[in-house]
Amino acid sequence: MAYDLEAHVYVSGRVQGVFYRASTRDKARELGLRGWVRNLPDGRVEALFQGEKDRVEEMIDWCHREPRMARVSDVEVDLRQLVEKLNGFEIRY
Numbered sequence: 816m817a818y819d820l821e822a823h824v825y826v827s828g829r830v831q832g833v834f835y836r837a838s839t840r841d842k843a844r845e846l847g848l849r850g851w852v853r854n855l856p857d858g859r860v861e862a863l864f865q866g867e868k869d870r871v872e873e874m875i876d877w878c879h880r881e882p883r884m885a886r887v888s889d890v891e892v893d894l895r896q897l898v899e900k901l902n903g904f905e906i907r908y
Contacts, residue, residue: 819897820868821850826860826878828888835860836906838882843904846870853907865901 826835831854839852839862848866855861864874871894878890 819866819900820871821895821897822864822871822875823893823895824862824864824875824878825855825891826862826887826889827858827891829886830860831858833884834882835885839878840904840906842877842881843874846874848874849901849904851901851905851907863901865897 836852836854839860843850843852843862843864846866848864848870850863850865852860852862862878864871866874875890875892879887
């Protein structure tokens, strides 16, 4: 049985200026996830993914290896039960 999960993710490496946010948004929407993605001043990308457990886990795996122009050095993940359901998936500025 599928259940909703939330993952707060921080991605380190060369992840800004390489279409990481746009690619993340597109993949999350493809998987039917809700949430957001944004750049942080320290060079990392932060994202929040909400959706079915299997799809959230697939998105986390994707964060380690995509998009091709990015060079991911680390992905920190905080998994938790869904508290407040978001609508859609967006890039935050």
